[in-house]
Amino acid sequence: MGNCCCGGNCQDARLKEILEQYKGMDGVLIPVLQKAQELQGYLPEKTLRTIADYFDMPYSEVYGVATFYAQFRLIPSGQNVIKVCTGTACHVRGGQKILDRVCSELNIKPGETSADGKFSLEPVACLGACGLAPVMMINDSTFGRLTPAKVSEILAKY
Amino acid sequence: MTMSINIAINGQKLTVPEGTTILEAAKQIGIEIPTLCHLKDTNEIGVCRVCVVEVKGARNLVPSCITKVTEGMEITTNSPKARKAREMVMNLILATHPKDCLTCDRNGDCELRTLADKMGIRKIDFGAPVKDLPLDDSNPSIIRDSSKCILCRRCVSVCNEVQKVSAIGLINRGIGTTVGTAFDRGLADSPCVFCGQCVSVCPTGALTERFNLREVWQALNDPDKHVVIQTAPAIRVSLGEELGEEPGTIVTGKMVGALRKVGFDKVFDTDFTADLTIMEEGHEFLQRLTEKGKLPLITSCSPGWVKYVETFYPEFLDNVSSCKSPQQMFGAIIKTYYAEKYKIDPAKIYTVSAMPCTAKKFEANRPEMNSSGYRDVDAVLTTRELGLLIKEAGVDWASVEDSQFDQPFGEGTGAGIIFGSSGGVMEAALRTLSEVVTGKELKNLDFKGVRGLEGIKEAEVTLNGQTLRVAVANGLANAKKVLDGLKNKELDYHFVEIMACPGGCIGGGGQPRPSTPDTKQKRMEATYRADKGLPRRKSHENPAVQEIYKEFLKKPLGEKSHHLLHTSYTPRNK
Ligand code: SF4
Ligand code: SF4
Numbered sequence: 001m002g003n004c005c006c007g008g009n010c011q012d013a014r015l016k017e018i019l020e021q022y023k024g025m026d027g028v029l030i031p032v033l034q035k036a037q038e039l040q041g042y043l044p045e046k047t048l049r050t051i052a053d054y055f056d057m058p059y060s061e062v063y064g065v066a067t068f069y070a071q072f073r074l075i076p077s078g079q080n081v082i083k084v085c086t087g088t089a090c091h092v093r094g095g096q097k098i099l100d101r102v103c104s105e106l107n108i109k110p111g112e113t114s115a116d117g118k119f120s121l122e123p124v125a126c127l128g129a130c131g132l133a134p135v136m137m138i139n140d141s142t143f144g145r146l147t148p149a150k151v152s153e154i155l156a157k158y
Numbered sequence: 159m160t161m162s163i164n165i166a167i168n169g170q171k172l173t174v175p176e177g178t179t180i181l182e183a184a185k186q187i188g189i190e191i192p193t194l195c196h197l198k199d200t201n202e203i204g205v206c207r208v209c210v211v212e213v214k215g216a217r218n219l220v221p222s223c224i225t226k227v228t229e230g231m232e233i234t235t236n237s238p239k240a241r242k243a244r245e246m247v248m249n250l251i252l253a254t255h256p257k258d259c260l261t262c263d264r265n266g267d268c269e270l271r272t273l274a275d276k277m278g279i280r281k282i283d284f285g286a287p288v289k290d291l292p293l294d295d296s297n298p299s300i301i302r303d304s305s306k307c308i309l310c311r312r313c314v315s316v317c318n319e320v321q322k323v324s325a326i327g328l329i330n331r332g333i334g335t336t337v338g339t340a341f342d343r344g345l346a347d348s349p350c351v352f353c354g355q356c357v358s359v360c361p362t363g364a365l366t367e368r369f370n371l372r373e374v375w376q377a378l379n380d381p382d383k384h385v386v387i388q389t390a391p392a393i394r395v396s397l398g399e400e401l402g403e404e405p406g407t408i409v410t411g412k413m414v415g416a417l418r419k420v421g422f423d424k425v426f427d428t429d430f431t432a433d434l435t436i437m438e439e440g441h442e443f444l445q446r447l448t449e450k451g452k453l454p455l456i457t458s459c460s461p462g463w464v465k466y467v468e469t470f471y472p473e474f475l476d477n478v479s480s481c482k483s484p485q486q487m488f489g490a491i492i493k494t495y496y497a498e499k500y501k502i503d504p505a506k507i508y509t510v511s512a513m514p515c516t517a518k519k520f521e522a523n524r525p526e527m528n529s530s531g532y533r534d535v536d537a538v539l540t541t542r543e544l545g546l547l548i549k550e551a552g553v554d555w556a557s558v559e560d561s562q563f564d565q566p567f568g569e570g571t572g573a574g575i576i577f578g579s580s581g582g583v584m585e586a587a588l589r590t591l592s593e594v595v596t597g598k599e600l601k602n603l604d605f606k607g608v609r610g611l612e613g614i615k616e617a618e619v620t621l622n623g624q625t626l627r628v629a630v631a632n633g634l635a636n637a638k639k640v641l642d643g644l645k646n647k648e649l650d651y652h653f654v655e656i657m658a659c660p661g662g663c664i665g666g667g668g669q670p671r672p673s674t675p676d677t678k679q680k681r682m683e684a685t686y687r688a689d690k691g692l693p694r695r696k697s698h699e700n701p702a703v704q705e706i707y708k709e710f711l712k713k714p715l716g717e718k719s720h721h722l723l724h725t726s727y728t729p730r731n732k
């Protein structure tokens with residue numbers, strides 16, 4: 001952080017400001033992680049290490065908390081966020097096959113971002129569109145009554 | 159004053175002191191309640207719920223391991239409700255657990271398997287995919303097989319609380335929850351010091367040492383190889399446990415006899431280099447004392463401790479003795495002095511060491527440990543592996559006859575043996591220092607102030623009118639306390655012994671399981687018994703040590719010593 005040369009506006013400097021707000025306080029890890037994520041859109045390893053060092057906490061503990069809560073992302077989101085429903089209705093109608101197809105098509109696992117940064121994949125419990133099962137969403141668009149073949153077609157359009 | 163509490167368990171009335179848990183109270187009247195996550199004083203978190211019992215008036219079943227008794231409590235341990243709940247918990251654990259018992263390292267002593275048997279589980283009621291998680295075999299010491307992990311968190315508590323390393327923790331969530339390192343890249347890429355305390359407490363086969371038996375067998379079967387083994391001081395008081403003896407049995411002679419039967423060309427005693435360490439380290443201490451060098455001098459025999467200080471307190475690296483550990487000194491001496499003396503090509507020598515320790519595997523692998531021109535130590539076996547080696551070789555332990563260590567490194571002193579217990583290195587050093595400094599024979603050899611299982615011990619010793627303050631710490635949480643005290647100048651010592659494992663090597667991460675306070679106490683007592691029984695109890699009186707200085711090393715801290723017996727340290731990232 002010492003070689004920052006942007007006049008205090010870069011992310012490192014702003015992260016430092018956040019940390020200083022919570023200096024000496026107990027039980028502040030979650031709000032600090034939230035603010036750091038707002039700042040960067042996700043929580044890169046370097047940020048987690050900086051936070052841990054600042055509060056003199058083990059890396060394993062900070063990483064444990066960051067991976068425990070679904071709200072935290074440890075990798076940047078892709079340009080497009082795919083959510084595949086794994087709720088009961090979708091499951092019964094082949095939701096797993098949809099998820100598998102997305103994974104194989106993009107060569108990623110749930111929670112990951114594709115190598116080209118174009119997609120990230122998040123499994124969700126229920127999208128509330130059970131009538132259309134199996135369902136997935138890409139950003140704000142919902143796609144229902146899916147088949148694995150349709151998934152490939154849809155992804156190709158992005 | 160502690161109050162007495164009146165309770166009833168399964169209808170039987172009893173009175174126990176306040177603060178007793180239901181589990182402990184039940185034990186007093188001969189009722190055993192199953193437990194898995196519970197580890198007294200270390201992991202009292204009540205997460206697995208395999209120990210639940212019914213308490214009259216309570217809405218839910220309570221975990222007996224953490225629930226303290228209260229006045230008038232009526233407990234039923236075997237009500238249908240409690241039994242059903244416990245079976246359900248076991249079923250859930252077993253459903254996703256690999257059924258690898260036949261080939262699992264814990265085949266013989268798995269707590270999970272034993273419990274399933276004791277609870278009479280003969281069929282698993284749920285169908286669920288068996289856990290299939292990647293193996294962490296990133297390092298030379300320890301293998302983590304998360305598929306066999308039941309998330310009891312004993313390892314996490316030990317690493318956090320007892321060792322203050324916090325290399326591992328619970329990561330991810332839901333069904334993806336595992337025990338892992340920060341950023342999930344394996345122990346090699348973490349501050350783990352490879353002490354193996356986690357391995358020691360794991361109830362399942364999820365944590366094991368990295369086995370080196372195969373390499374050792376290969377060397378033993380190679381007619382071109384001259385295979386020697388050195389056995390650490392703490393092994394002779396614990397190996398017996400692997401072979402059916404009571405904890406605290408001293409098996410030195412039998413061990414040597416068995417290893418000969420296994421086929422080693424020479425069986426040597428690490429005591430020899432323990433004595434050598436005392437010569438080198440004692441002189442290093444005197445040099446620092448008289449030349450106003452950096453004090454306190456801190457011992458360096460424990461590789462887990464060495465990695466800890468490199469990682470967490472690099473500012474103390476100049477305090478750490480430059481002496482290699484006895485294991486590494488041995489390796490270097492075997493492939494130089496011994497090879498020359500007996501005209502054996504060092505390239506054909508294979509050195510095995512049997513250690514109570516998993517960190518020794520890491521130490522032997524450190525890149526700088528090749529001062530003989532070869533890998534100084536080729537393979538390290540834990541006490542557990544040594545037991546297995548003897549069994550694999552088909553040696554019938556009961557009928558093995560006592561044998562003596564081979565010369566020239568079969569000669570050890572009592573000072574060398576007590577290296578195995580916390581305080582032993584300090585005591586051994588004080589015995590030698592006293593005589594070297596005063597020139598007079600030491601009458602009372604027992605420095606009792608530095609003995610025992612206590613985490614931090616202090617003593618004062620007067621040598622030629624100068625009072626030396628010494629301290630002994632075992633377990634890294636205690637080491638941390640001492641270092642923090644030194645750092646903020648609340649503590650001030652001349653000489654400090656630190657061992658990574660609670661109790662010292664007798665409680666090492668490679669020792670037979672379980673390693674309870676009780677078994678450790680017995681092993682510790684055995685090291686002092688063995689010391690008392692020897693004709694020589696001071697390192698400088700070891701004739702083999704005197705000989706190696708005369709023939710080869712010339713003098714402590716001399717040029718050869720510097721090259722072969724001393725080392726340097728590297729600060730490391732957390
Ligand atoms: S850990 Fe225990 S129960 Fe699991 S496979 Fe190994 S022996 Fe069997
Ligand atoms: S690795 Fe072993 S000790 Fe650690 S949580 Fe898993 S089962 Fe428990």
Ligand code: SF4
Nearest residue numbers: 317350351353354356
């Ligand atoms: S070996 Fe020691 S430091 Fe490493 S994870 Fe286990 S307890 Fe922690």
Ligand code: FES
Nearest residue numbers: 204206207209223
């Ligand atoms: S042993 Fe009591 S909750 Fe695990």
